[in-house]
Amino acid sequence: MSKSWENFIKQFRHYLKIERSLSENSIQAYCSDVEKLSHFLENEYPSLGPAEVETKQLREFVGMLGKLEISEFTQARIISGIKAFYKFLVYEELISKDPAQLLEAPRLGRKLPDTLSFHEINQILEGIPLGDAQGHRNRAMLELLYSSGLRVSELINLKKSQIFEDIGFLRIVGKGNKERLVPVGKDALKYLNIYLKEVRNHQEIARGHEEYVFLNRRGKKLSRVMVFMIIKDSVARVGIEKNVSPHTFRHSFATHLIEGGADLRAVQEMLGHESITTTEIYTHLDRDYLRQVLTDFHPRNRKEI
Numbered sequence: 001m002s003k004s005w006e007n008f009i010k011q012f013r014h015y016l017k018i019e020r021s022l023s024e025n026s027i028q029a030y031c032s033d034v035e036k037l038s039h040f041l042e043n044e045y046p047s048l049g050p051a052e053v054e055t056k057q058l059r060e061f062v063g064m065l066g067k068l069e070i071s072e073f074t075q076a077r078i079i080s081g082i083k084a085f086y087k088f089l090v091y092e093e094l095i096s097k098d099p100a101q102l103l104e105a106p107r108l109g110r111k112l113p114d115t116l117s118f119h120e121i122n123q124i125l126e127g128i129p130l131g132d133a134q135g136h137r138n139r140a141m142l143e144l145l146y147s148s149g150l151r152v153s154e155l156i157n158l159k160k161s162q163i164f165e166d167i168g169f170l171r172i173v174g175k176g177n178k179e180r181l182v183p184v185g186k187d188a189l190k191y192l193n194i195y196l197k198e199v200r201n202h203q204e205i206a207r208g209h210e211e212y213v214f215l216n217r218r219g220k221k222l223s224r225v226m227v228f229m230i231i232k233d234s235v236a237r238v239g240i241e242k243n244v245s246p247h248t249f250r251h252s253f254a255t256h257l258i259e260g261g262a263d264l265r266a267v268q269e270m271l272g273h274e275s276i277t278t279t280e281i282y283t284h285l286d287r288d289y290l291r292q293v294l295t296d297f298h299p300r301n302r303k304e305i
Helices: 003-018 022-044 057-066 072-091 118-126 133-148 152-156 186-202 223-238 247-257 265-269 276-297
Strands: 167-171 179-183
Touching: 003 022, 003 072, 022 057, 022 072, 022 186, 057 072, 118 133, 118 179, 133 186, 133 223, 133 247, 152 223, 152 265, 179 265, 223 247, 247 265, 265 276
Parallel strands: none
Antiparallel strands: 167 179
């Protein structure tokens, strides 16, 4: 990679880390997308630096992606990374015109993963054995995931100081270190209290992990992988065959609120979505229902008997 590309990508990385406060995984993904573009252009247009690239070269790169055996979702993610890179260059006044502005990504359907019904949620929760410390921890953890719609990263990083039991809220630190207050249900608080006061208090806790709520057998905070494994085991125990992850609980939380008539803005706030457009995907069930009502009952759509 040429020095000019290396320098621009380095500045882009610094911007994503300092100003956007993105995780290291997200930063690496963005930079990897730009590196793919740089390798393509250095082969096809070796004299072009990042600031000299025009829309036609970017379209050639997109055309090349289309010929590779990669999914449309991967193509769209790469193009999104390129667009973010050139928006950054304009923002920093390193270029005056954004060549990626008119770049089009493949059209993607917005597909939600499996959503659990309220009955299935209860099956999973009631199926967790409470005969040992891990069972009490797991029940509290899954109750909290469903009660408050937390991301798995928010769950494993939750600290005791973020629980406000007297008002029934959690102070959550989400993406980009943005804080939000999330209500927590009575059942979740009940099992959380049992775990904290009757189980965790008797556990030997590793140094530096004293404030984290959910701990493993060694007294350290849980990992993402461990949460996935706990959920997989809990789902298998009750015979549910859906592909369930921590995010499934978050999706179920939001879907059940929307189905129950909750205000979209309130759900957006609880989920910590920056844009309400992201939250609107949870209205899919309501739209499907309304469409079915129209088909079944509107006089112009009903079949003659």
